[in-house]
Amino acid sequence: MKLAKLSNKLVVSAITLAVAIPALAAMAKLDNAKSNVAIVFKQMNVPVDAKFKKFSANIDYNAAKPETSKANVEIELASFDLGDPEYNKEVLKKEWFNAAQFPKASFVATTMKASGPGKLDVNGTLTIKGKSSNVSFPLNVKQDGKNQIFDGSLPIKRLAFNIGEGEWKDTGMIADEVVIKFHVVTTQ
Template identity: 55%
Template sequence: MIHRLVQKASVVALGAALAAGAAFTASFALNADAAPEAGKSTVSAVFKQMNVPVEGKFNHFSADVHFDPANAAASSAKLDVEVASFDLGSPDYNKEVAGDEWFDAGKFPHATFVSTQIKAGANGAYSVAGKLTIKGKTTDVVVPVQYHKDGANQVFDGALPIKRLAYNIGTGEWKDTSIVADDVQIKFHIVAAAH
C-alpha cells in the first residue's frame, strides 16, 4: 500500500512539473516564420522520489509566439497547456494526477504562460520574463533559454527550477515533501523548421 501511494505521489508531482515545463518551453515552439518539428521537440521534468531522480515528458500545448532573435524586445509569447494531456504510461496514474489534490483538471483544465519581457544575453542566451498560471495560482517567472540555428531549423534549449507547492500541486497529505520533493527541474528542447 505504501509503495502504491509513493508511486501515485511521484506520478502526480511529475505531471505537475511537466505542465509547468510545457508552459515555459512551448512559448518558444512557434514563431512568425517557423513551425515546430514533430518528433524532434521534447519537454521533460526531473524531480526526486524518495531521493531518487525521476524524469518524464509532457505532450499537448498550443502557443502563439512572435520571436525574432534580432529584436528580442519586440518578441512575445503566449501559451496554453492542457494539464490533463500528459501520459506516463499508466491510465491509473494519469487519472490520479488530474484529480483534486493535484491538478484538479476539472476545475483548472489549463496552465498558461504569457511573456512580459524578452531579453537577449550573450552567445544565444535569452531570458523570458512572464506570468505562469497553474491551478489558478499566478507567479512571476524568468525562463532561461539558449537559442541557435541548425541549418533551416531554430533550436531552443533550457532548464528551469520550480517549486510544485508554489502552485498548490499536491495538497493535503501530499504537501509532505519527504516522498516527492518540492523541487522540480524543467528541461526542454524545441526544434522549429522554417516553412
C-alpha cells in the first residue's frame, strides 16, 4: 500500500513538472538593446519623433494559443527623450507627464486574438498620468531564431490622458493625436 501511495505521488510530481516546465519556458526575457518604444506627434503640423529610454515588458506569448498570452509593459516617463535636455525637463512637468506624481505609464493586455498569420488583435488597458483607457491595436509577431519580435503602433489622444494642460490644451500648437510605436524583442 505504501509503495502504491509513493508511486502515485511520483506520478503526480512528474505530471506537475511536465506542466510547469513549459509554462516557465514560455516566459520571455526582454532584449533591451534590440527593443524600443517611441512616439510621433505633430508640433505646428511638423512630425516630431521621441523615445523612451527605459521600459520593461513581461510577455508570456503562446503562438499555438494566442488567447492565453499575457503582456504587461511599464514605461519610465523620466526616460523620455526629445533630443534636447531642456525639452526633456519641460515634458516631465505637471502640465505634461507630471512624472513626479506619475513616474510610469503602463499597458496591460486583457485579450489577444489571432487575426491572420503572424498577426494579433490586442485589447488592454493603457494608463498614463493616472488616467486609464481601454485600447485596441493590431500587433505583428514573428519568430527569429530564439527571439520573438512584436511590432505595433497605437494612436492615442493626448488630451484624454491630460497630457498638455493649461495653455497646452490648444491643439493648434501640439496635435492631440500621438502615435506610440514599439518594437519589442524577447528571448527564451
